[in-house]
Amino acid sequence: MAARANLVVGQSGGPTAVINNSLIGVVHQALQLEQIDGVYGMLHGIRGVLDQEFVDLRRESAQTLERLCATPGSALGTVRYKVSPEDYDRLLDVFVKYDIRYFLYIGGNDSMDTVYQISQVAKRRGFDLHAIGVPKTIDNDLAQTDHSPGFGSAARFVASAIRNSGYDTESMGPDGPIKLMEIMGRNAGWLTAAAALAQDSAYDPPHLIYLPERGVSPDRIASDVEAVYRKYSYCVVAVSEGIVDVDGTPYASAAGRTMVDAFGHEVKQGVVEAVAEIILDKLGIRARFDKPSYLQRSFVELASPVDQAEAYRAGQEGVRAAVGGASGQMVSFVREPGDEYAIRYELADLSQIANQEKVIPDAYINAEGNGVTRAFIEYARPLIGGPLPDLARLAKHPIAKR
Amino acid sequence: MAARANLVVGQSGGPTAVINNSLIGVVHQALQLEQIDGVYGMLHGIRGVLDQEFVDLRRESAQTLERLCATPGSALGTVRYKVSPEDYDRLLDVFVKYDIRYFLYIGGNDSMDTVYQISQVAKRRGFDLHAIGVPKTIDNDLAQTDHSPGFGSAARFVASAIRNSGYDTESMGPDGPIKLMEIMGRNAGWLTAAAALAQDSAYDPPHLIYLPERGVSPDRIASDVEAVYRKYSYCVVAVSEGIVDVDGTPYASAAGRTMVDAFGHEVKQGVVEAVAEIILDKLGIRARFDKPSYLQRSFVELASPVDQAEAYRAGQEGVRAAVGGASGQMVSFVREPGDEYAIRYELADLSQIANQEKVIPDAYINAEGNGVTRAFIEYARPLIGGPLPDLARLAKHPIAKR
Numbered sequence: 001m002a003a004r005a006n007l008v009v010g011q012s013g014g015p016t017a018v019i020n021n022s023l024i025g026v027v028h029q030a031l032q033l034e035q036i037d038g039v040y041g042m043l044h045g046i047r048g049v050l051d052q053e054f055v056d057l058r059r060e061s062a063q064t065l066e067r068l069c070a071t072p073g074s075a076l077g078t079v080r081y082k083v084s085p086e087d088y089d090r091l092l093d094v095f096v097k098y099d100i101r102y103f104l105y106i107g108g109n110d111s112m113d114t115v116y117q118i119s120q121v122a123k124r125r126g127f128d129l130h131a132i133g134v135p136k137t138i139d140n141d142l143a144q145t146d147h148s149p150g151f152g153s154a155a156r157f158v159a160s161a162i163r164n165s166g167y168d169t170e171s172m173g174p175d176g177p178i179k180l181m182e183i184m185g186r187n188a189g190w191l192t193a194a195a196a197l198a199q200d201s202a203y204d205p206p207h208l209i210y211l212p213e214r215g216v217s218p219d220r221i222a223s224d225v226e227a228v229y230r231k232y233s234y235c236v237v238a239v240s241e242g243i244v245d246v247d248g249t250p251y252a253s254a255a256g257r258t259m260v261d262a263f264g265h266e267v268k269q270g271v272v273e274a275v276a277e278i279i280l281d282k283l284g285i286r287a288r289f290d291k292p293s294y295l296q297r298s299f300v301e302l303a304s305p306v307d308q309a310e311a312y313r314a315g316q317e318g319v320r321a322a323v324g325g326a327s328g329q330m331v332s333f334v335r336e337p338g339d340e341y342a343i344r345y346e347l348a349d350l351s352q353i354a355n356q357e358k359v360i361p362d363a364y365i366n367a368e369g370n371g372v373t374r375a376f377i378e379y380a381r382p383l384i385g386g387p388l389p390d391l392a393r394l395a396k397h398p399i400a401k402r
Numbered sequence: 403m404a405a406r407a408n409l410v411v412g413q414s415g416g417p418t419a420v421i422n423n424s425l426i427g428v429v430h431q432a433l434q435l436e437q438i439d440g441v442y443g444m445l446h447g448i449r450g451v452l453d454q455e456f457v458d459l460r461r462e463s464a465q466t467l468e469r470l471c472a473t474p475g476s477a478l479g480t481v482r483y484k485v486s487p488e489d490y491d492r493l494l495d496v497f498v499k500y501d502i503r504y505f506l507y508i509g510g511n512d513s514m515d516t517v518y519q520i521s522q523v524a525k526r527r528g529f530d531l532h533a534i535g536v537p538k539t540i541d542n543d544l545a546q547t548d549h550s551p552g553f554g555s556a557a558r559f560v561a562s563a564i565r566n567s568g569y570d571t572e573s574m575g576p577d578g579p580i581k582l583m584e585i586m587g588r589n590a591g592w593l594t595a596a597a598a599l600a601q602d603s604a605y606d607p608p609h610l611i612y613l614p615e616r617g618v619s620p621d622r623i624a625s626d627v628e629a630v631y632r633k634y635s636y637c638v639v640a641v642s643e644g645i646v647d648v649d650g651t652p653y654a655s656a657a658g659r660t661m662v663d664a665f666g667h668e669v670k671q672g673v674v675e676a677v678a679e680i681i682l683d684k685l686g687i688r689a690r691f692d693k694p695s696y697l698q699r700s701f702v703e704l705a706s707p708v709d710q711a712e713a714y715r716a717g718q719e720g721v722r723a724a725v726g727g728a729s730g731q732m733v734s735f736v737r738e739p740g741d742e743y744a745i746r747y748e749l750a751d752l753s754q755i756a757n758q759e760k761v762i763p764d765a766y767i768n769a770e771g772n773g774v775t776r777a778f779i780e781y782a783r784p785l786i787g788g789p790l791p792d793l794a795r796l797a798k799h800p801i802a803k804r
Contacts, residue, residue, distance in 0.1 A: 015573045017566075040801055044575045054801035067794035073569035075796045097804050164419075164700040167475035171417045173446045179696070291693040294581070298566040300791060301704060389702060392469035394477045399442055399456035402499050 005101035006038035007319070008054065011074035012045040012107030012114070014138070016150030017157075017303040018311035020068040020075045022106045022134050025315025027057050027065060035323045036102060045079035045107070046114055049094050050087060069308065072298035083114050088121045095122075095129060102130050102322040106315070108137040108148075112330055113354035119328035130322035133330035133350055134314050138297045140190035143356040144348035145332040149314055150297065152307030152383035155194035157292075157299045158183055158238075160388055163198035165290050166205025166236040167391060174233040178225055178279055178287035179205070182272035184296050186242040188359045189213050191296065194380055195238035196372045198388065205236030212242035213360050214369035221275060222282035224370050229285065241271050251275065304385035310343060317345045341382035407503035408440035409721070410456065413476035414447040414509030414516070415538070418552030419559075419705040420713035422470040422477045424508045424536050427717025429459050429467060437725045438504060447481035447509070448516055451496050452489060471710065474700035485516050490523045497524070497531060504532050504724045508717070510539040510550075514732055515756035521730035532724035535732035535752055536716050540699045542592035545758040546750035547734040551716055552699065554709030554785035557596035559694075559701045560585055560640075562790055565600035567692050568607025568638040569793060576635040580627055580681055580689035581607070584674035586698050588644040590761045591615050593698065596782055597640035598774045600790065607638035614644035615762050616771035623677060624684035626772050631687065643673050653677065706787035712745060719747045743784035 009026045011019055023041075030039045039057040042048030055076070068075050083091075095103065105115045115133040122129035135142050138154035162181050169179040183192040189211030198205055207228040210216055228235040243251050251271045276287035314331045321329065332348035335341075364376035411428045413421055425443075432441045441459040444450030457478070470477050485493075497505065507517045517535040524531035537544050540556035564583050571581040585594040591613030600607055609630040612618055630637040645653050653673045678689035716733045723731065734750035737743075766778035 011573075015570050038801070041796070041798075043798070052803045055796065055798040056801050057796075059799040060797055064794050064796065067792055068796070070791060071569065071793040071795075072566045073571075074573040075794075077575045078573045079575070098801075160703055161697055161701070164474045164702055165696045167473065168417050168696050168700040169475075171413075171476040171480045173479045173481070288696065289693075290695040290697055291691075292697060293692040294567045294570050294690065295563055295692055295694060295697075298570040299563070300566055300793075301562055389472060390469055391473040391702075392466050392477075393473075394443070394457065394459075394466065394470070395462055396443075396445070396457040397461040399440070399458050399500075401454045 004035050004037050005099050006040060007036045007102035007104065007322070008040040008042050008049070008100045009057070009104040010042040010045045010048060010106065011076050011078050012105060012111035013078060013080065013136070014297055015072065015074040015078055016136055016138050016297050017072050017153040017300050018149055018308050019106055019136050020071055021308050021311035022136060022149060022315035023075060024065050024069050025312035026104050026134070026319050029316040029319040031058065033319065033323055040100065041076045044077040045081065046083055046091065047079045047081050048076070049091050052094060054098070069312065070300055070303070072300045083117070088117050091118055092121050092125060092127060092129070096127060101128055102319070104132055104134060104315070104318050104322065106134040106136045108139070108142060109355055109357060112142070112350050115330070116328055116350035116354045119350070122327070130325065130327045132318045132322045132326060133353070134318045135330055138191055139185045139188050141188035141357045141359065143353050143358045144330070146335045146343065147333055147383055149307060149311035151190060152304035152385060153302065154191055154296045155197065155380060156304045156384035157296055157302045158191055158194050159197040159384065160302055161290065161292055162195045162206050162236060162238055163388060163391070166198065169205070169236055170234050172234065176234055178229065178285055179236045180239050180272045180275055180287050180289040181237070182239050182241055182270070182289060182291045184293070185212065185240055187212055187357055189240045189242070190360060192238050192240040193360060193364065193372045193376055196377060197380060197384060203232055206238040207232065207235050208237045208370045209372060210237070210239050210243045210370060211360060211365065212240050212244060213365060215244050215246040215248060216369060217246050218278045218282065221278055225279055226283055239272050239275055243271060304383060306383060306385035313345065321347055406437050406439050407501050408442060409438045409504035409506065409724070410442040410444050410451070410502045411459070411506040412444040412447045412450060412508065413478050413480050414507060414513035415480060415482065416540070416699055417474065417476040417480055418538055418540050418699050419474050419555040419702050420551050420710050421508060421538050422473050423710050423713035424538060424551060424717035425477060426467050426471050427714035428506050428536070428721050431718040431721040433460065435721065435725055442502065443478045446479040447483065447513070448485055448493065449481045449483050450479070451493050454496060456500070471714065472702055472705070474702045485519070490519050493520055494523050494527060494529060494531070498529060503530055504721070506534055506536060506717070506720050506724065508536040508538045510541070510544060511757055511759060514544070514752050517732070518730055518752035518756045521752070524729070532727065532729045534720045534724045534728060535755070536720045537732055540593055541587045541590050543590035543759045543761065545755050545760045546732070548737045548745065549735055549785055551709060551713035553592060554706035554787060555704065556593055556698050557599060557782060558706045558786040559698055559704045560593055560596050561599035561786060562704055563692065563694055564597045564608050564638060564640055565790060565793070568600065571607070571638055572636050574636065578636055580631065580687055581638045582641050582674045582677055582689050582691040583639070584641050584643055584672065584691060584693045586695070587614065587642055589614055589759055591642045591644070592762060594640050594642040595762060595766065595774045595778055598779060599782060599786060605634055608640040609634065609637050610639045610772045611774060612639070612641050612645045612772060613762060613767065614642050614646060615767060617646050617648040617650060618771060619648050620680040620684065623680060627681055628685055641674050641677055645673060706785060708785060708787035715747065723749055
């Protein structure tokens with residue numbers, strides 16, 4: 001059992017719809033443990049430690065903490081700051097000065113590396129620090145965990161968004177445009193794949209899903225789209241921002257798709273714009289697109305209740321692990337076997353996680369590389385926390401022509 | 403009282419989150435009136451009449467009709483088809499052949515012109531047709547009505563979207579990017595203005611709102627953004643897709659912002675991309691943006707309950723008016739005076755509506771032309787059907803530095 005000391009918690013990287021749930025899980029748990037004295041928040045992640053910008057989370061009202069469980073953004077502020085080797089000693093100096101022996105950091109790959117490095121420096125200097133990572137990423141690309149908090153809510157938003165926008169497109173009929181949606185995830189296609197959760201039958205959107213894990217040529221995109229459009233009279237496509245050509249060239253930066261603005265500056269064409277241009281060039285069909293961008297990680301009205309609860313619990317588990325003596329580890333989600341969805345919380349070594357990227361395994365991607373398998377759906381379905389709204393179509397019994 | 407005859411209903415133009423509520427309002431009302439025999443739906447709007455593509459709405463199940471009240475898209479299919487003068491006589495021929503004497507058309511400006519023209523042709527040919535328009539547009543630009551069904555739900559989505567995305571941006575702190583959101587409405591800024599419903603205090607997003615009704619120069623945008631960014635350490639901007647420079651040139655098509663792709667084709671730069679480039683050029687600050695595009699008119703999970711009920715009622719009122727003997731008119735919303743929000747349904751002459759466009763009046767736009775007035779908020783607030791979720795911020799009591 002560790003000595004009574006102060007705890008500090010921070011948030012890092014891109015916010016999610018549930019990152020505050022993890023923060024409040026940490027705070028609520030910390031407030032219940034007598035081993036913890038001060039409950040500090042660092043402002044803007046690790047920069048708040050370097051700058052000694054700490055706030056007293058014990059003084060926040062219970063109502064504020066409760067309401068933050070349904071507030072997007074990172075309530076403590078976030079940061080994208082590359083910690084330098086010299087920083088680590090400075091960080092530890094601050095921890096020593098403030099008697100901070102519990103360090104909880106909520107973040108993704110880079111943040112997990114920060115936690116790992118700090119834990120190593122503390123060990124080297126003989127300071128009894130318990131540094132624990134709490135997973136967070138809509139990209140779902142953290143290793144050593146079944147999934148990460150933030151993904152389920154983003155997945156629910158993406159599935160709803162493509163379903164709604166797909167019904168809109170279906171209304172347009174046989175002469176209507178192709179619909180594209182650009183979805184976040186530069187190297188891992190988990191969130192793009194989650195668009196498939198919108199689909200009840202092959203007629204439903206999305207009809208095609210392009211992931212960074214599989215290279216796809218412009219010709220192949222065009223022929224895929226044409227086949228769907230002929231068969232169903234409309235076509236809705238989920239496009240990852242990270243898709244690459246068969247030679248690995250990202251669509252976002254292919255030389256042939258770089259444009260020049262009026263000042264002569266090269267401007268990278270957006271991915272979905274490039275795909276729209278390919279479809280127009282090769283098929284002569286207009287494509288329209290949605291780029292919901294930051295809505296994917298902030299749309300709190302569509303947060304998954306499962307994700308919210310798990311994010312909170314991950315924060316709690318992190319504190320318990322720290323006070324229990326762990327360090328250099330991350331709270332990890334292990335799925336229990338069986339038909340009923342259930343998660344068990346364990347700890348995974350950060351040395352196995354830091355700077356790793358978990359991409360979608362082959363078993364979750366269809367043979368054509370333009371969609372997902374049943375196994376992916378079974379993996380992802382429970383995470384969005386319940387079915388999407390029950391939409392309807394008219395039966396359309398024809399009236400005999402006169 | 404008109405003779406027993408068939409009714410046909412159609413949907414036209416861009417779908418909304420509640421256009422099916424108007425359809426079902428029409429159907430439910432028609433099923434109750436003995437003056438109405440067949441209840442037909444035309445597929446893909448007026449094209450369905452020209453092609454005699456009718457479906458029997460009496461044969462749809464009650465469950466389907468009920469569920470369509472929360473289904474996006476236009477259940478009968480929609481169309482953007484410019485009706486020619488010769489078409490009108492053909493349309494009337496079809497109505498005569500099918501004994502259709504009640505014509506209900508759910509749509510925007512162009513569709514209201516179609517209804518008007520058909521009513522005139524019927525009158526000229528002495529056919530007892532009751533042609534009634536049911537208003538529908540997320541743009542809220544129909545004349546002779548307080549507002550139009552579809553707007554309230556789109557407004558709720560836009561306000562929620564910019565609020566969520568704004569909280570996300572606020573997390574990034576003083577070195578963070580500017581956030582832009584491109585909002586639909588080419589000539590009228592009602593929906594962009596509705597972003598203001600997200601704001602509880604001047605610190606809250608959105609901080610700036612640019613509407614098509616007021617020209618704004620790139621320099622002015624840059625100085626507005628800089629002032630907000632300095633004051634609040636973040637800046638969230640609602641940008642209409644239809645904004646124009648002070649000389650009236652649309653940002654979407656200004657020569658200086660047209661780009662050339664690798665094939666030498668001219669490509670129009672998106673509006674929000676143009677604004678992002680201006681901010682980077684003039685202030686050296688990155689801007690990120692969301693383009694929720696078609697989500698604005700289809701996001702059924704955020705449909706306004708007030709809008710849903712009013713859309714349904716507008717359909718009912720349209721049928722009652724037609725059976726009551728009216729023609730060449732549109733169901734119009736009149737706001738009752740008083741503190742409590744209430745609407746009275748009247749009929750307005752389509753000759754006063756067809757091809758008109760109602761832009762935002764001066765009293766609703768602030769003196770600086772970069773935001774809205776209290777009067778606009780009071781106008782729009784009831785339409786979104788209740789408050790947005792109750793978000794929170796930490797009080798952030800500082801810990802004394804050591």
